[in-house]
Amino acid sequence: MYNSKILGLGYFVPENVVTNDDLSKLMDTNDEWIQERTGIKERRHVIKGEDTTASMGVKAAKIAIERAGIDKDDIDFIVFATLSPDYYFPGPGVLVQRDLGIKTVGAIDIRNQCSGFVYGISLADQYIKSGMYQNVLVIGSELHSSGLDMTTRGRGVSVIFGDGAGAAVLTREEDKTKGILSTHLHSEGQHAEELSLIAPGMGKRWVSDILEDNDPEDTSYFPHMNGQFVFKNAVVRFSEVIVEGLKANQLEATDIDMLIPHQANLRIAQFIQRKFRLEDSQVFNNIMKYGNTTAASIPIALTEAWEQGLVKEGDLVVLAAFGSGFTWGSAIIRW
Ligand code: UT7
Secondary structure, X not given: OOEEEEEEEEEEOOOOEEEHHHHHOOOOOOHHHHXXXXXXXXXXXXXXXXXXXXXXXXXXXXXXXXXXXXXXXXXXXXXXXXXXXXXXXOOHHHHHHHHXXXXXXXXXXXXXXXXXXXXXXXXXXXXXXXXXXXXXXXXXXXXXXXXXXXXXXXXXXXXXXXXXXXXXXXXXXXXXXXXXEEEEEEEOHHHHHHEEOOOOOOOOOOHHHHHHOOOOXXXXXXXXXXXHHHHHHHHHHHHHHHHHHHHHOOOOHHHOOEEEEOOOOHHHHHHHHHHOXXXXXXXXXXXXXXXXXXXXXXXXXXXXXXXXXXXXXXXXXXXXEXXXXXXXXXEEEEO
């Protein structure tokens, strides 16, 4: 048995900045509402045709691989987390294998939305722990902007989400006191529809129905979120899964050097910060710049924190996520 550790990190966001004022030209919203409720000032949107979920993932992965100081051919396995795949199938993992020109290693796609990266890290960790693989590439990438309802009807969702990608290379660590100490994953499908995108989905509509009945009022093609219900569940589950991770390692909240919460809403992160009595320096937030990038949010934030020297050798780093499914999870890492 080994441990795994993060050897390299990278992220990519499209250059195109979309401010709250930009959105208020498309729908009945305003900068004050968005900042007050979510903390978001701006987000990035792909220019049509310039990037996809897979291509952003590839760009983030190239940086992570280079920083890991390994060759792409040293990658033994690819894990790709997204809710916005380029194709219904195949998933983007294989596109990364193709576009990075990696040899024919396995590639798996994770469908756990905002928790996708934590699920991905957990999966990679198990493969490395067991000795099956030495270097695993984990990507979280999302292209939301092509699928949002940019009218007033969709404003409760559309102002929140942004595009981007983050990636990590995990490798074998012989020292059992270092690297990923534990991961904790959960789901509660009872609330599946509370934050969801129902169509296209083989359960909801047959392709022949879509072709025959192209109803402009059909909102099932847009993400749906019961915001307040999701918010209430998020604060409870974030807290629970952080406590679970700390307890499993006989640690206290005071031991946390850096908490990287999934960037769902600045108010949620602030609630968690207060609950665990953490200083500003112990929590990293960048939702102000990028919005909620679901599976990409933790690896983008972790990379930025690391680039700014806020994640250092020996630090206790906690990743925590909650989102559609509902799914939630945490990872406790000794850097
Ligand atoms: O990442 C996955 C996990 N996701 C989350 O954790 C998100 C959790 N939820 C939230 O962050 C919040 O619920 C939101 C930010 C989505 C919404 O904030 P809220 O305080 O729950 O607002 P609300 O949905 O209750 O809406 C309040 C009012 C409504 O108007 P009325 O009915 O009071 O007249 C909405 O129609 O705000 C209106 N509204 C907006 N107004 C301006 C909703 N969206 C907008 C908007 N601009 N973009």
